[in-house]
Amino acid sequence: MTERVITLKNFFEEARAGRLTAIKCGHCGELAIPPKEFCPGCQQRAWSAVPLSGMGTVVSFTIIRVPPRGAPAPAPYAVAVVKLDEGVSLLGRVVDIPFEALKAGLPVRFRPLVAEHQTGIGFGPA
Amino acid sequence: MRRVAVIGVGVTRFGKHDLTSAELFAQAARDAIIDADISPSAIQALYYGNVTGGEGEHQLHLGPLAATLLGLPTIPTTRFENACATSHAAFRHAVTEIASGSSDVVMVGGGERVLNVPTEAATEYFAYCSDASFEQPAGLTFPGVFALIARAHMDKYGTTEEQMAHVAVKNHRHGALNPKAQFQNEITLETVLKSAYVADPLKLFDCCPFTDGGAAIILAGEEVVRARKRAVWVLGTQAATDTMFMHEKRDLSRVPATERAAAGAYRQAGLGPADVDVVELHDCFTIAEIVATEGLGFFEPGTGGFAAEKGWTSLGGKLPVNPSGGLKAKGHPIGATGAAQIAEIATQLRREAGPRQADGASIGLVHTLGGNAATVLVSLFGRD
Numbered sequence: 001m002t003e004r005v006i007t008l009k010n011f012f013e014e015a016r017a018g019r020l021t022a023i024k025c026g027h028c029g030e031l032a033i034p035p036k037e038f039c040p041g042c043q044q045r046a047w048s049a050v051p052l053s054g055m056g057t058v059v060s061f062t063i064i065r066v067p068p069r070g071a072p073a074p075a076p077y078a079v080a081v082v083k084l085d086e087g088v089s090l091l092g093r094v095v096d097i098p099f100e101a102l103k104a105g106l107p108v109r110f111r112p113l114v115a116e117h118q119t120g121i122g123f124g125p126a
Numbered sequence: 127m128r129r130v131a132v133i134g135v136g137v138t139r140f141g142k143h144d145l146t147s148a149e150l151f152a153q154a155a156r157d158a159i160i161d162a163d164i165s166p167s168a169i170q171a172l173y174y175g176n177v178t179g180g181e182g183e184h185q186l187h188l189g190p191l192a193a194t195l196l197g198l199p200t201i202p203t204t205r206f207e208n209a210c211a212t213s214h215a216a217f218r219h220a221v222t223e224i225a226s227g228s229s230d231v232v233m234v235g236g237g238e239r240v241l242n243v244p245t246e247a248a249t250e251y252f253a254y255c256s257d258a259s260f261e262q263p264a265g266l267t268f269p270g271v272f273a274l275i276a277r278a279h280m281d282k283y284g285t286t287e288e289q290m291a292h293v294a295v296k297n298h299r300h301g302a303l304n305p306k307a308q309f310q311n312e313i314t315l316e317t318v319l320k321s322a323y324v325a326d327p328l329k330l331f332d333c334c335p336f337t338d339g340g341a342a343i344i345l346a347g348e349e350v351v352r353a354r355k356r357a358v359w360v361l362g363t364q365a366a367t368d369t370m371f372m373h374e375k376r377d378l379s380r381v382p383a384t385e386r387a388a389a390g391a392y393r394q395a396g397l398g399p400a401d402v403d404v405v406e407l408h409d410c411f412t413i414a415e416i417v418a419t420e421g422l423g424f425f426e427p428g429t430g431g432f433a434a435e436k437g438w439t440s441l442g443g444k445l446p447v448n449p450s451g452g453l454k455a456k457g458h459p460i461g462a463t464g465a466a467q468i469a470e471i472a473t474q475l476r477r478e479a480g481p482r483q484a485d486g487a488s489i490g491l492v493h494t495l496g497g498n499a500a501t502v503l504v505s506l507f508g509r510d
Contacts, residue, residue: 008259012259032374033373034259034260040369059378060274060275060277060278060281060378061274061277062269062270062273062274062277062325062326062327062328063323063325063326064265064266064267064269064325065322065323065324065325065326066245066249066269066324067246067249067265067267068246068249068250068253068262068265068267069244069246069247069249069250070250071265072263072264072265073265075265077265079264079265079266079270079274081274081372081373081378082373089373090260090373091260091261091264091266091371091372091373092260092264093265099326104277104278104281118263119263120263120264121260121263121264
């Protein structure tokens, strides 16, 4: 058994369709995004894919005012680390939430940010 | 294992140059050879650091190029890339080569050139040091990475933007004493606090600049060190890694790789934080200095901002941090930074730092962080 339960490509194909997926260790219960070969917690290899609700709360955030070349949106835009309700975290761009409303603990909901060749992780109002 | 010493150091002026990164390194390497008072032919290997040569200069295979421009085209050489910790990582491997007995004299260094490209291009290249699946598509920049850390530290401990500003003011005050620093001007708290946000809560003056520069150090095994009085001994050197994904870091207010690398280096050296007299650490952003002073064990978690505000980390304070001006004022040519930090600590321990000399500097520590806090190296140095 050497195939991955889920690859980065699968993860983003699912995300593009609005579905977030984590992998869960069948040995210690650790949830992870993205997939890895061995569980960082217990070093076992007993992953299965589990669907996530997409609901979570902001852990930390920033407002990018000096963007890189090829930025996904005109600056300023917000980026946040979000702890999902299932306990695993994910980083994404925040959309449709005023900057002033951003704070740790703010409830948000996953949404895919679909560009032509790439799917980005986004979070909007819960 | 054999003891290993730093026997020569060289650093270019930091700032804008019309020289390639490999030329910048070669100039610093020349100065290191003169400083060590050895023949160039004594050098048996080059451990070379550069990060953005492929992107900004369309140049890879940089180790042989650097050796060729130095005039030592036949020594074995390897190019290292560990984001901003690049040449400190190269240093650790060079120490191992000498300690193992494979070589007696090895050069470590780096060169970086980024001021030849527009800021948005340099920002893009640096962002390649964060993850390309989640972080780059979200538009996360390096100031953004440390802004996430800053926000978490502020929320958890009440650290303020003013406390962060104190780090910038202090490092500019030190940089004004360093003739090779990119910024040799003092600034006020107001200058920092009124500067524009780059990635909230970090403002322009919380951020180190883009920098061109080169640095080199020469290492030697104990039996071949001739000028023992000037030798600066490597007492410990450790690397640590943490998850590459910002979203997997369990506590954004801390850098676990700093804590683990420091613990290993202290153990190797048989020393603790209280033994350290002078520090060069990775202040790519003001919050990075605050978090590093906590992770290295100098101050309790959450009190690094208070220590900065009280002046404890200033020259003349309890523990001088970044007497060179740090990345903030001296500048940050990323592939050369680790070697430049080690060069500064060697200079401090030899008591040759002139107006920026830390009093009673006998034990020095160097801390270099790479990328999104995924790589950290910590090394300790001392004199006989």
